[in-house]
Amino acid sequence: MKQKFDIITSTCVPLPIENVDTDQIIPARFLKATDKAGFGENLFRDWRYDKEGKPVKDFVLNDPRYANSVILVAGRNFGSGSSREHAAWAIAGYGFRVVVSSFFADIHKQNEMNNFVLPVQVSEPFLQELFASIKADPKTEVEVNLPLQTITNLATGRSEHFDINAYKKHCLIEGLDDIDFLMKNQTKTKLWEQANK
Amino acid sequence: MNTLFDKIWDKHVVQVVDDGPTQLYIDRLYCHEVTSPQAFDGLRARGLKCFRPEKIFCMPDHNTPTHDQDKPIADPVSRKQVDALERNAREFGLTHYGMMSKDNGIIHVVGPEKGLSLPGMTIVCGDSHTSTHGAMGAVAFGIGTSEVEMVLASQCILQQKPKSMRININGQLGRGVTPKDVALYLMAQLTTSGATGCFVEYAGEVVRNMSMEGRLTLCNLSIEMGARGGFVAPDDVTFDYLKGREYAPQGEAWDKAVAYWRTLRSDDDAVFDRELTFDAADIEPRITYGTNPGMGIGITENIPTTPDYPLNPNGRLSQQELSTLKSLQYMGFKPGEKLLGKKVDYVFLGACTNGRIEDFRAFASIVKGHKKADGVVAWLVPGSWAVSQQIHDEGLDRELAEAGFEIRQPGCSACLAMNDDKVPAGCLCVSTSNRNFEGRQGPGARTVLASPLTAAAAAITGVITDPRIFL
Numbered sequence: 001m002k003q004k005f006d007i008i009t010s011t012c013v014p015l016p017i018e019n020v021d022t023d024q025i026i027p028a029r030f031l032k033a034t035d036k037a038g039f040g041e042n043l044f045r046d047w048r049y050d051k052e053g054k055p056v057k058d059f060v061l062n063d064p065r066y067a068n069s070v071i072l073v074a075g076r077n078f079g080s081g082s083s084r085e086h087a088a089w090a091i092a093g094y095g096f097r098v099v100v101s102s103f104f105a106d107i108h109k110q111n112e113m114n115n116f117v118l119p120v121q122v123s124e125p126f127l128q129e130l131f132a133s134i135k136a137d138p139k140t141e142v143e144v145n146l147p148l149q150t151i152t153n154l155a156t157g158r159s160e161h162f163d164i165n166a167y168k169k170h171c172l173i174e175g176l177d178d179i180d181f182l183m184k185n186q187t188k189t190k191l192w193e194q195a196n197k
Numbered sequence: 198m199n200t201l202f203d204k205i206w207d208k209h210v211v212q213v214v215d216d217g218p219t220q221l222y223i224d225r226l227y228c229h230e231v232t233s234p235q236a237f238d239g240l241r242a243r244g245l246k247c248f249r250p251e252k253i254f255c256m257p258d259h260n261t262p263t264h265d266q267d268k269p270i271a272d273p274v275s276r277k278q279v280d281a282l283e284r285n286a287r288e289f290g291l292t293h294y295g296m297m298s299k300d301n302g303i304i305h306v307v308g309p310e311k312g313l314s315l316p317g318m319t320i321v322c323g324d325s326h327t328s329t330h331g332a333m334g335a336v337a338f339g340i341g342t343s344e345v346e347m348v349l350a351s352q353c354i355l356q357q358k359p360k361s362m363r364i365n366i367n368g369q370l371g372r373g374v375t376p377k378d379v380a381l382y383l384m385a386q387l388t389t390s391g392a393t394g395c396f397v398e399y400a401g402e403v404v405r406n407m408s409m410e411g412r413l414t415l416c417n418l419s420i421e422m423g424a425r426g427g428f429v430a431p432d433d434v435t436f437d438y439l440k441g442r443e444y445a446p447q448g449e450a451w452d453k454a455v456a457y458w459r460t461l462r463s464d465d466d467a468v469f470d471r472e473l474t475f476d477a478a479d480i481e482p483r484i485t486y487g488t489n490p491g492m493g494i495g496i497t498e499n500i501p502t503t504p505d506y507p508l509n510p511n512g513r514l515s516q517q518e519l520s521t522l523k524s525l526q527y528m529g530f531k532p533g534e535k536l537l538g539k540k541v542d543y544v545f546l547g548a549c550t551n552g553r554i555e556d557f558r559a560f561a562s563i564v565k566g567h568k569k570a571d572g573v574v575a576w577l578v579p580g581s582w583a584v585s586q587q588i589h590d591e592g593l594d595r596e597l598a599e600a601g602f603e604i605r606q607p608g609c610s611a612c613l614a615m616n617d618d619k620v621p622a623g624c625l626c627v628s629t630s631n632r633n634f635e636g637r638q639g640p641g642a643r644t645v646l647a648s649p650l651t652a653a654a655a656a657i658t659g660v661i662t663d664p665r666i667f668l
Contacts, residue, residue: 028613
């Protein structure tokens with residue numbers, strides 16, 4: 001899943017629900033796999049399919065108007081609860097590259113980045129305006145520019161700066177992960193161990 | 198002027214990356230079967246070994262059935278995951294406590310119990326309830342599988358340093374008010390995101406007077422306020438608990454360790470990014486009514502009403518109000534109503550939150566001399582084989598059996614229903630676990646979180662009941 005990042009322009013899937021927890025993103029009964037494949041099929045499983053396994057008509061992932069979107073826009077406090085990285089694998093596996101919310105839970109945010117999905121934290125007014133834009137026109141596009149750290153609602157032209165540390169930004173743009181870094185720094189780890197015996 | 202969190206964190210810093218995260222050294226990694234297989238695959242794909250295998254302990258807990266553990270797990274997918282952990286542990290040279298081994302149980306119960314989690318340590322596990330180990334005076338937090346792979350490979354992790362928060366709880370807890378109720382109260386005050394980005398130090402008279410088991414429950418639930426972790430500065434309660442445990446230092450090393458552990462406290466002039474103080478007198482037995490742990494009330498209170506209710510849901514309700522209504526619809530509750538007297542179908546005692554000996558003592562203290570209500574299915578699941586043994590040694594199993602309750606075999610069980618212990622759709626379960634999310638205990642299951650006392654009161658009356666009437 002190491003995908004290099006640059007500028008992404010896409011329509012958005014709106015999910016205007018607050019406190020979406022990782023049990024909703026991927027329910028526990030789907031965590032039994034021992035690899036990372038196939039989680040996208042069960043993304044938001046219990047909101048997306050009914051008991052018989054038929055698609056729930058009014059759930060947004062079943063709305064063909066948003067079928068090609070690679071940006072998920074969700075209400076405040078996205079990804080709370082369980083640390084399961086399966087949630088990030090489901091989001092990435094479904095094809096999302098960016099998740100926009102006004103607030104993210106810590107562990108899930110980190111898990112997204114470790115899977116080359118960019119969490120973009122915006123202000124509440126930006127988020128609400130974006131939901132309104134999408135409601136008015138489902139074709140509303142958003143541009144996420146990682147090099148410049150900006151997100152723009154192309155329907156209104158409203159743009160915001162978002163935070164990401166320089167290290168992680170470099171990793172996402174270059175397709176590097178933390179293990180690459182840690183293995184290169186093993187001598188420093190050994191020195192720390194020596195000093196803290 | 199350092200906080201205890203600063204002291205432990207700073208000591209473990211290998212380096213700080215320019216405009217980036219900290220490379221933090223990890224003293225203890227725990228692995229369970231659900232969040233580790235992909236990490237071991239990652240090592241194999243990169244041709245890496247475990248850097249410090251002696252610091253890593255593995256045990257299955259999420260998939261384990263709570264009966265017939267001596268037989269192969271019936272669900273082939275669960276069995277495959279449990280087997281994968283054993284195989285990975287062997288291949289990478291890690292200690293593994295398999296099912297039916299006397300050392301097995303829920304990781305967050307076993308770690309403290311064996312003295313594997315010690316004051317001043319950094320502890321991680323691919324599990325958000327790793328915050329539990331903070332009760333030992335450690336910096337302990339949940340991580341994702343990519344991060345598990347990092348620690349397996351390098352014994353380090355890259356993290357932004359969290360902010361510090363202190364929560365003081367002063368005064369004395371009232372009758373029937375347990376550490377679980379304190380945590381549920383804090384979640385309702387702070388919401389599930391109120392402590393996001395923070396490490397919480399729990400302090401004050403209530404915390405000082407709390408037993409180790411109580412502190413473990415309190416710290417366990419830190420994540421439910423969004424906190425990265427929570428901890429209690431170690432003191433004599435901690436040292437008494439740890440002394441003589443299998444992996445705790447022994448002899449001279451013990452004395453030296455305790456001398457160091459006594460220095461593990463926030464300086465008197467330490468400044469926290471945020472500090473909150475609560476009064477124990479404001480806390481009554483708690484219960485949740487919604488689909489996140491922050492949606493809770495005192496057991497005698499009514500579910501809050503939103504000011505605009507009952508508007509047409511297509512009307513002017515805010516996103517927050519719509520989310521609340523969606524929750525209540527799922528639970529089958531109405532704004533403004535009481536929970537007392539609601540019919541209960543299931544009761545679950547257990548989980549890394551309330552699966553310890555004190556929880557079983559508390560439950561037994563209420564049900565002793567009564568009978569389980571007809572129509573209630575009760576699952577009593579010890580957090581470990583050691584807890585199970587102690588329940589037996591204290592004769593609690595006999596008292597519980599007389600009241601119509603059976604003790605099952607240890608594991609995470611109905612907390613997240615990855616084994617067979619699933620609450621059927623539409624059924625109401627009073628649960629001592631940590632999450633009431635939609636579908637958490639099975640698709641369509643309705644969970645209300647409460648203490649072991651409240652769970653016991655529900656189990657004998659068949660309805661949600663204030664446990665204080667039995668005390």
